[in-house]
Amino acid sequence: DTAVSQTPKYLVTQMGNDKSIKCEQNLGHDTMYWYKQDSKKFLKIMFSYNNKELIINETVPNRFSPKSPDKAHLNLHINSLELGDSAVYFCASSPRGHNSPLHFGNGTRLTVT
């Protein structure tokens, strides 16, 4: 199936740990994103990569580091996890072009205890 897939679906971990979330898209899109959805459902962009190049980097702690090994993958690594990092993280992709529609993955629910 053509899709944006992210793993894991659920991630429970303790404060201070380092964790990664993986994302892959087989839609042939040039641009990939990470969004964070908080407990009130507010959705905010964190990063955007176009052909492995960072183009959007919103105000996000340095503990969050995206890695794009190729244009089909955009992984999110988080160091020294904090309670406030608990959220649902969505990966998305879009084709080239201004304001092209986003295709979202199903999200990774991160719980930091």
Added chain:
Amino acid sequence: AQSVTQPDIHITVSEGASLELRCNYSYGATPYLFWYVQSPGQGLQLLLKYFSGDTLVQGIKGFEAEFKRSQSSFNLRKPSVHWSDAAEYFCAVGEETGANNLFFGTGTRLTVIP
């Protein structure tokens, strides 16, 4: 700066009734507007988008939205709601910089009662 307001946090409608979800945006130039739907445990799916041209746009699943520049609104409508429409609905506005950075509203949760 761009912003999106969805005034209704939660709406309940009966199956078969009509639906209108409100969205107001703030943007200095011509907005790029979107409606997305999120079912429980799922990612967001695009319902429809407006860039230019006809101010009434048709989307998937029988939804439509009307762009009204004078009211800075982009309300989503459906003539007859189905139980499967129960979900969270997000309005979003895009900017002109080309960076493809969408600003989302806080969502409206739709409950459909039989």
